[in-house]
Amino acid sequence: MREKLQFYIQRIREGRLKEMRLQVRWVYAYARSYWKQMVFYTVLGMGGVLLGLVSSLISRDMVDIVTGMKTGALARTFFWMIGMSVSSIVVNQFTSYFSNKISYQVDAEIKADIFSKILVTDWESVSRYHTGDLLTRWTNDASNISSGVLSFIPTAIINVFKFAGTLLIVVRSDWTFAVFAMIGIPFSMLMSKTLLSRMKRQNIKNADMNAKMTGFNQESFSNMQTIKAFDLVRLYVDRLKELQRNYIEMELSYSKLNMMTSFLLGLIGLAVTYGCYGWGIYRVWTGAITYGTMTMFLSLTGNLTGSINSLSGLVPQLISLTTSAKRLMDIVEMPQEDYSGRTEADAFLERHRTDGIGISAEDVWYAYHNGTEVFRGASFQARPHEVIGLVGPSGEGKTTMLRLLLALLRPKRGAVFLTSGTDRMPMTPGARRLFSYVPQGNTMFSGTIAQNMRNVCPEATDEQIERALKLACAWDFVRKLPDGINTEVGERGGGFSEGQSQRLSIARALLRKTPILLLDEASSALDVATERKVLRNIMTDEYPRACVVTTHRPTVLTMCTRVYSIRGQRCTPLNPEEVDELIREF
Numbered sequence: 001m002r003e004k005l006q007f008y009i010q011r012i013r014e015g016r017l018k019e020m021r022l023q024v025r026w027v028y029a030y031a032r033s034y035w036k037q038m039v040f041y042t043v044l045g046m047g048g049v050l051l052g053l054v055s056s057l058i059s060r061d062m063v064d065i066v067t068g069m070k071t072g073a074l075a076r077t078f079f080w081m082i083g084m085s086v087s088s089i090v091v092n093q094f095t096s097y098f099s100n101k102i103s104y105q106v107d108a109e110i111k112a113d114i115f116s117k118i119l120v121t122d123w124e125s126v127s128r129y130h131t132g133d134l135l136t137r138w139t140n141d142a143s144n145i146s147s148g149v150l151s152f153i154p155t156a157i158i159n160v161f162k163f164a165g166t167l168l169i170v171v172r173s174d175w176t177f178a179v180f181a182m183i184g185i186p187f188s189m190l191m192s193k194t195l196l197s198r199m200k201r202q203n204i205k206n207a208d209m210n211a212k213m214t215g216f217n218q219e220s221f222s223n224m225q226t227i228k229a230f231d232l233v234r235l236y237v238d239r240l241k242e243l244q245r246n247y248i249e250m251e252l253s254y255s256k257l258n259m260m261t262s263f264l265l266g267l268i269g270l271a272v273t274y275g276c277y278g279w280g281i282y283r284v285w286t287g288a289i290t291y292g293t294m295t296m297f298l299s300l301t302g303n304l305t306g307s308i309n310s311l312s313g314l315v316p317q318l319i320s321l322t323t324s325a326k327r328l329m330d331i332v333e334m335p336q337e338d339y340s341g342r343t344e345a346d347a348f349l350e351r352h353r354t355d356g357i358g359i360s361a362e363d364v365w366y367a368y369h370n371g372t373e374v375f376r377g378a379s380f381q382a383r384p385h386e387v388i389g390l391v392g393p394s395g396e397g398k399t400t401m402l403r404l405l406l407a408l409l410r411p412k413r414g415a416v417f418l419t420s421g422t423d424r425m426p427m428t429p430g431a432r433r434l435f436s437y438v439p440q441g442n443t444m445f446s447g448t449i450a451q452n453m454r455n456v457c458p459e460a461t462d463e464q465i466e467r468a469l470k471l472a473c474a475w476d477f478v479r480k481l482p483d484g485i486n487t488e489v490g491e492r493g494g495g496f497s498e499g500q501s502q503r504l505s506i507a508r509a510l511l512r513k514t515p516i517l518l519l520d521e522a523s524s525a526l527d528v529a530t531e532r533k534v535l536r537n538i539m540t541d542e543y544p545r546a547c548v549v550t551t552h553r554p555t556v557l558t559m560c561t562r563v564y565s566i567r568g569q570r571c572t573p574l575n576p577e578e579v580d581e582l583i584r585e586f
């Protein structure tokens with residue numbers, strides 16, 4: 001039984017260590033590119049230590065000269081001491097300025113890198129995470145990594161240097177003092193060890209709690225209207241308080257342990273300091289050392305314990321660093337989208353710019369990660385100048401089909417192709433540049449209408465923007481705004497009605513001039529007349545577009561070249577009689 005237990009403990013340890021090694025290696029991959037900054041930071045730090053040590057030696061001489069134990073020029077020694085102290089202050093300030101400067105840069109670089117990695121992570125995998133959780137990982141964990149990357153190795157080297165340099169001076173002057181000064185070190189190390197395992201668990205809990213709080217706040221603020229409408233203010237305030245209570249409870253239980261350990265460490269430190277005083281006085285009394293040497297020893301005792309404390313502080317830092325690394329690795333090590341098909345997509349577009357490009361799904365099978373099977377052998381085709389309608393009961397898979405067309409989801413079987421005549425290429429994330437997509441819901445960004453438009457087409461002139469707005473029947477209301485296309489759009493389309501935001505989103509999609517346009521119930525908030533007008537404008541636009549529209553509205557169906565019914569995990573083309581029947585049913 002005992003052997004079995006030991007075997008399992010061993011296995012857990014091995015797993016933990018292996019995991020930690022992987023995390024350290026991941027952090028090291030970042031650290032490697034900042035080696036110059038680290039060397040610079042280390043050299044500055046070591047310079048500071050050196051100045052401090054020389055200052056201690058000079059102050060020893062000065063005390064000895066003052067007490068008559070040594071002869072020498074008092075004024076010169078005094079000026080040397082002042083000089084050294086001032087230099088030490090300058091070097092320390094210089095180090096702190098540069099370390100701040102470097103850490104801001106490194107922080108920004110690492111965050112930009114992780115941001116871009118999150119954005120290219122496979123959509124289905126990353127969408128399983130709450131955005132609040134992603135935000136916490138990106139802000140807190142990435143900051144932890146950037147500060148750790150920069151300081152960990154230099155701090156280790158500087159403190160080993162400080163410890164060794166101090167020890168050398170102390171041992172050369174009186175080795176017994178070194179023994180005294182270091183007597184507390186094993187106790188301190190033992191104490192910190194008890195904290196470590198708690199620390200790792202605490203770090204993970206802390207990060208989870210932060211993610212929960214951020215997610216809760218973010219959701220509450222962005223759904224303020226719903227909270228008010230359902231009179232949920234009290235409920236949400238209570239929920240926040242409950243979260244805060246849990247947070248405080250968690251922090252306090254950890255603080256208690258911390259307090260106990262700090263108290264014991266403080267007692268040990270005090271005992272060591274007074275022990276050193278006593279021993280110093282005794283050595284001076286017996287004539288073994290001078291007053292100068294004693295004052296130097298007392299100032300150097302702090303150096304020895306300080307550097308050991310800093311070195312043992314690296315262990316919790318390593319723990320917090322590896323916890324953050326794990327949380328970021330969870331995200332950035334998920335499958336990433338492959339954008340290498342961009343050139344091929346551009347070449348395909350060049351070849352078929354005038355004829356246009358269509359899209360086809362061939363025998364597609366797809367199930368979400370939670371097992372929801374949406375398609376079993378679905379096929380469908382949209383050619384240039386066609387408007388294809390996708391209809392079907394709610395939850396049958398219309399949006400999922402659009403996600404498959406966009407390569408946001410990968411079919412488990414079958415494939416999606418870009419087509420033009422007999423030429424075709426497989427659809428890849430790199431070919432998304434040939435698409436414009438208007439998803440359900442409000443998708444406008446904060447900024448002006450023009451900025452929103454230029455997000456997708458940076459070189460668009462005001463006239464081109466106006467034309468796209470006209471095609472989407474948005475110009476009528478934009479024209480009347482005091483600032484026209486320079487009117488500010490609030491968060492998620494704030495300041496505009498649902499139908500107006502939809503028209504702005506359609507205009508943005510049309511401005512992009514891509515061969516394939518996907519509209520996911522994009523005109524559902526428009527009145528029938530406006531919806532027909534928008535669709536007619538899209539169909540009669542001279543640009544050779546293939547347009548796929550998901551809808552629950554009969555008006556849209558009457559304008560489609562072809563209609564597919566999405567139902568029972570299949571995608572079936574409807575003949576004109578079936579479409580008529582469907583329109584009658586609506």
Ligand SMILES: Nc1ncnc2c1ncn2[C@@H]1O[C@H](COP(=O)(O)OP(=O)(O)OP(=O)(O)O)[C@@H](O)[C@H]1O
Binds near residue numbers: 369374
């Ligand atoms: N991200 C997701 N993860 C897991 N399952 C999902 C996800 N998105 C959709 N589903 C499931 O896939 C099925 C198809 O959903 P989809 O959104 O494609 O339907 P839809 O036909 O567009 O519905 P609606 O007409 O209501 O917009 C549903 O059962 C839904 O619960």
